[in-house]
Amino acid sequence: MSILEMTTVGNSGWIGHSGPDQGKAKAFYQEVLGWTINDMPMQDGSSYSAAAVGETAIGGFSPMPEENGSWTIFFTVADVDASAAKAEANGAAIVQPAMDMPGVGRMATLTDPQGARFALITYESMAS
Numbered sequence: 655m656s657i658l659e660m661t662t663v664g665n666s667g668w669i670g671h672s673g674p675d676q677g678k679a680k681a682f683y684q685e686v687l688g689w690t691i692n693d694m695p696m697q698d699g700s701s702y703s704a705a706a707v708g709e710t711a712i713g714g715f716s717p718m719p720e721e722n723g724s725w726t727i728f729f730t731v732a733d734v735d736a737s738a739a740k741a742e743a744n745g746a747a748i749v750q751p752a753m754d755m756p757g758v759g760r761m762a763t764l765t766d767p768q769g770a771r772f773a774l775i776t777y778e779s780m781a782s
Contacts, residue, residue: 661777666727668775669705669713673723676703676715691715697757726763728773730780737774738762 660667673679680691680703692711693701704711713725731737734752742748745767752762752774759777766772 661730661780663730663732665730667730668728670716670726670728670773671705671713671723672716672718672720672726674719674721676717676719679723680705680715724771726771726773728761728775731774731776732780734760734762734774734776738764741766741774 658665658667671679671683683689683705684691689705689707692704692706694704694711694714695701700717702717703715705713705715738746738748738752741764746764748762748764749771750761750763750773752760754760757778759775759780761773761775763771763773
């Protein structure tokens with residue numbers, strides 16, 4: 655088995671949790687999956703709670719509470735805007751338009767034609 659880099663186009667390189675209580679969610683997944691939760695400093699001075707398996711960050715926990723808990727898979731694409739437009743033309747709905755996250759990259763959140771939420775991301779490190 656090979657390990658794909660999170661910046662490999664088409665890879666599901668990140669997962670994000672949203673829910674009503676970030677603290678309870680982090681404790682649950684630490685206990686059940688053995689994840690390490692680390693606060694990563696962001697460029698705007700805030701922090702983001704990242705989940706790690708060993709030394710590798712695989713996802714994180716949104717600081718913005720949502721009524722119901724859910725996971726969002728972030729798929730790596732070469733161009734978020736073009737990919738979001740293509741998804742929308744093929745029946746997806748835009749939930750959060752493309753936006754830049756300093757220090758991370760450009761991302762958009764959508765739902766597919768069946769209603770499943772997913773996100774597209776182009777990492778800053780992919781820029782030439």
